Amino acid sequence: MSVRNPGMKIDLEWVSKVRVNTQAVLNRAQQIQSIKLAKKQWQAAWLLKAVTCIDLTTLGGDDTQSNVHRLCMKAVQPVPRELLGSLAMQDKGVRTAAVCVYPSRVADAVRSLKAANSNLPVASVATGFPAGQTPLRARLEEVRAAVADGASEVDIVINRTLALTGQWEAMYDEIRQFREACGDAHMKSILATGELGTFTNVYKASLVSMMAGSDFIKTSTGKESVNATYPVAIVMVRAIRDYFLHTGHKVGFKPAGGIRTAQESLVWLTLMKEELGPQWLGPHLFRLGASSLLADIERQIFHYVTGRYPALNELPMA
């Protein structure tokens, strides 16, 4: 991960001045989607880059020690060695950026990765994920417990009630407390943009989260009815750019929720490159939060290497 964002004192004047031009955002999102995507070996290289940016996620009520173990093994070796060998990438340490689980499953993930001799980061969602509607003391305790169990990244959810009622200072204070509870663990703030109503709220929530010291801002929990979208991403990455120009601190971006296809991962990488530049194109500043994206990326890499799509039994861990 990148150097941490220390945050800054809340600047309410900056927050109150925010206006977002909806039509300009929609146009830019369209434009990004119409950019020609890389083909052949360049596409394979971009897909491997996308793999290294995935927070491989399981967030189910039915998660157990064994499916978390399988997730961890997949994260450590996300693409079969033979396929990597055909791309001369077998020794390049291709792995996902992190695994992402519920707080109660952090210890399982840490144990599995340790047994596999891997230092892959474990990210935990926290603070009453996904709704965030639990008392503040419980949300803080959850962060501390996840970190004590070995999470080195914590994906907190912001308080949408405070955002929707314009209580930006109160939201800032909560996020600062979450950051303190994280200690050395890096903090990603989930805005749940599908519940924020307007692009202006999305921009303001992005800004306040960064002012409060978020290391990443993340679109969604994956549980809202609308999750990661390109227009919302344009608003968030522009806030990241403005914050960087104002403070010199680079904050990462994590789209999450509903990202399922290799093609979409290429569009997300294109968006990052076009809007924030190549510096933001690695796992230190870009993550894709996804539970099932990897399977399609693997299929496409298999197709590139062999010229055909795999039968179900050929990628059994996908």
Ligand SMILES: O=C[C@H](O)COP(=O)(O)O
């Ligand atoms: O943070 C990650 C998301 O919860 C994953 O959402 P997904 O299951 O739609 O890929």
